[in-house]
Amino acid sequence: MHFHVTILGTGSATPTLHRHPTAQWVMHDHDPFLVDCGEGTQVQLLRYRMRISKLKHIFISHLHGDHYYGLPGLLTSMSLGQRTEPLYLYGPRGLDEILTTHFRYSDTRLTYPLHFQETNPVAPEVLVESEHLTISSFPLRHRIACTGFLFAENPRYRNLIREKVPADASHEELHALKLGQDVRDAEGNIRFAADDFTLPPAPSRRYAFCSDTLYLPELAEHLEGVDLLYHEATFGEELRERALRTYHSTAAQAAQLASDAGAKELLLGHFSSRYKDILPLLDEAQKIFPSTLLAEEGRSFPIGYRTDSLADNLLDL
Template sequence: MTFQVTILGSGSALPQPGRHFSSQLLTAGHECFLIDCGEGTQYRLLEQKFRPSRLRAIFISHLHGDHYFGLFGLLNTLSLGKRTEELYLFGPKGLGDILTEVFRHSSTRLSYPLHYHDLDADNPGPIWSTPTLTIHTLTLRHRVPCTGFVFREKSRARRIIKEKITLDMTYEHMRLLKEGQDVYDKEGKLLYTYEEYTLAPPKPRSYAYCSDTAYLPDLVPYLQDVDLLYHEATFLDDLTERANKTFHSTAAQAARIAEQSNIGKLLIGHLSSRYLDSDASLLEARSVFPNTFMAAEGVTFEIAAQ
């Protein structure tokens, strides 16, 4: 199953050539999810030759414009395209009221059911489950309530070794083996052991998205062993005081979170517009956590099955 993240936008509050406002596309098998929706996101989706109608859900981290001002246009475009399939939207308290006012004043009536769910940034935990994923929230520390997200692949069944299938092996036998159970006959005689007839499933994969946040070591227990982590890195370490005042992180701080969490790979982004390129940020983060990469526009990061 495909499990990948495509960076649509990784900029911060001010527009800058080559950097777009925050947005990411997460694909898990046939399910597609949008994480944040900064201004112009629907154009970024078109550039990726992705049909927005494939989206199943949208997750908004907080109500700063660079993370959700593209939402109104995208929702309207889906309606103009005559979407009928329901869409799920998860966001901070207040977003539902904003959407209601925008739709009321623009006389917008969506062609599809939009299921909106308020997120309580102070009470993290599971918020949704799909056939392939579970989604949990994280409490981030920013100037407004801000939520992070962890997407975890559900465990899959064990795999039958085709070469070991026998003519007298029934569907029920194979079902039990896939569930990791040995198979016995009616007299209690052992017929098949799951260890001999099946292979362990791939390790469930995971992705965590930590939007705007001050350096927050409290996140570490919730990020343990995540395969891929996105963490904002607005400033360099010489501006730590500035980062503290604005409730943002430095590249080195993002890397320390990654190191302490024993993650597989770190993506950094949301760089301040004062940095014309990302070289210094990447170098600073890699000095702490070598397996760090820039969340650059248009790049897709695949989380491989193990």
């Protein structure tokens, strides 16, 4: 099951010719999710051939323009494309009012239902629950209300070993084995033992998106063991005081959080326009947390790994 994030924007508030404002396309299996929607996001979606017709959920972290100014245009383009499927939008209080005002004065009438859910800026909250994935928000600390988002796979079934699947097992019996239950006959004797025909499920994977925020050491417990942590790194340590004044983080602080949380990988983004070369930010972070990567526009980053040799021997029913 595919799980990855494609970076659409890596810049912060001030525009540059080389970086777009924050936006990310998270893909789980065949389901896409858009996280933040800075100016120009729909152009980036076209550039990297994302199928917005499949998009059902959009998440906005906060109401600074570089994180949502692209949203009215994207919503309007969906309507111009005669979308009829409902769209679900999650964001801070006031976002619905902004959009309503915009659509009223532009006489925009959407061709599809738009459902808005206000995010909670002071406590974690589940936003989406599906068969395979749970998406929740959690509070960050910025100059205005701001949340991060956690994409967490639900616990998986055990994996049937392809070459050992009993030819005479029913679908119900195979399902019981995937649940880790032994299959018994009418007399109560074990017919198929789950340990003989299955392997433990692959670990559930998690992706955390930490938008604009002060360094929050207390997030480490909430994000413990996350497979990929995206964290803003607007400044380097030489501008630590500016980061504090503007409620942002440095690359070193992002790395410290990743280390404390036991994250498997760290992805840095939201770079200040003052940095023409962002490699020093990478170096700063890697001194604390070696498994650090730089967000690159158009690049997809896998969330968690699964070996091909294991997958080839398993049967997913």
